[in-house]
Amino acid sequence: MHPLRPHRTPLPGVLAFLPLLALAACATAPPSDHGTISERTAASAAALCEHRVPGDVCVLCHPELAADFKASGDWCGEHAVPESQCYRCHPDLTFEPLPILRDGADLAVITRGGADVPDLGAHLAPGKVTVFDFFAAWCVPCRQVDAHLFAVLNARDDVAVRKLDLSSWDTPLAKRHLAGVTEIPYLIVFDADGRRVAAITGLDLAALDRAIADATQTEDQP
Numbered sequence: 001m002h003p004l005r006p007h008r009t010p011l012p013g014v015l016a017f018l019p020l021l022a023l024a025a026c027a028t029a030p031p032s033d034h035g036t037i038s039e040r041t042a043a044s045a046a047a048l049c050e051h052r053v054p055g056d057v058c059v060l061c062h063p064e065l066a067a068d069f070k071a072s073g074d075w076c077g078e079h080a081v082p083e084s085q086c087y088r089c090h091p092d093l094t095f096e097p098l099p100i101l102r103d104g105a106d107l108a109v110i111t112r113g114g115a116d117v118p119d120l121g122a123h124l125a126p127g128k129v130t131v132f133d134f135f136a137a138w139c140v141p142c143r144q145v146d147a148h149l150f151a152v153l154n155a156r157d158d159v160a161v162r163k164l165d166l167s168s169w170d171t172p173l174a175k176r177h178l179a180g181v182t183e184i185p186y187l188i189v190f191d192a193d194g195r196r197v198a199a200i201t202g203l204d205l206a207a208l209d210r211a212i213a214d215a216t217q218t219e220d221q222p
């Protein structure tokens with residue numbers, strides 16, 4: 001398992017060089033080969049280059065950007081590209097543009113940087129199915145959830161999405177809402193009456209669709 005997969009893991013990088021340590025027990029421990037995926041690559045809206053990365057931030061196209069990525073900790077030393085651009089470490093990376101949200105789509109980011117949200121109930125959308133989406137910039141599969149939920153929001157007025165930026169596993173937000181949860185994306189679905197219908201751990205878009213359907217059905221019952 002790669003240390004930067006969105007699971008709870010020991011310290012990033014430790015697993016990666018355990019075999020090296022075994023081979024070279026007398027050598028000084030090498031620095032970690034892997035960094036942290038930042039939002040910098042995904043934030044670009046530029047067209048993709050031949051490396052399937054937004055062209056204006058691709059380090060293979062623009063080697064002069066490497067220093068900045070390294071300085072921010074977003075660097076894969078093993079493959080000499082930013083961690084956020086390393087398809088060899090993260091084969092499911094994608095920078096395909098997200099669907100454009102229509103006016104009126106009910107999406108809000110309710111916390112960033114892992115700041116605590118004591119009561120999810122305060123953020124329910126009245127009369128709608130509400131999906132709470134716990135994500136992080138370094139979570140590669142979270143972008144697939146975004147693409148899926150954007151399509152749902154574009155098709156339906158009775159669904160709202162509330163995004164919560166976990167930032168890391170050590171933040172107050174994570175400690176309150178993800179105790180015992182081992183993986184993100186993590187989604188909690190409530191029906192229009194504020195009843196919790198389901199929680200989905202990991203990338204499972206079919207389970208997400210089922211939960212939204214279940215939450216929609218419960219609205220019709222007294």
Ligand SMILES: [Zn+2]
Pocket residue numbers: 049050051052053055058059060061
């Ligand atoms: Zn490129």
Ligand SMILES: [Zn+2]
Pocket residue numbers: 076078079080086088089090
């Ligand atoms: Zn890599």
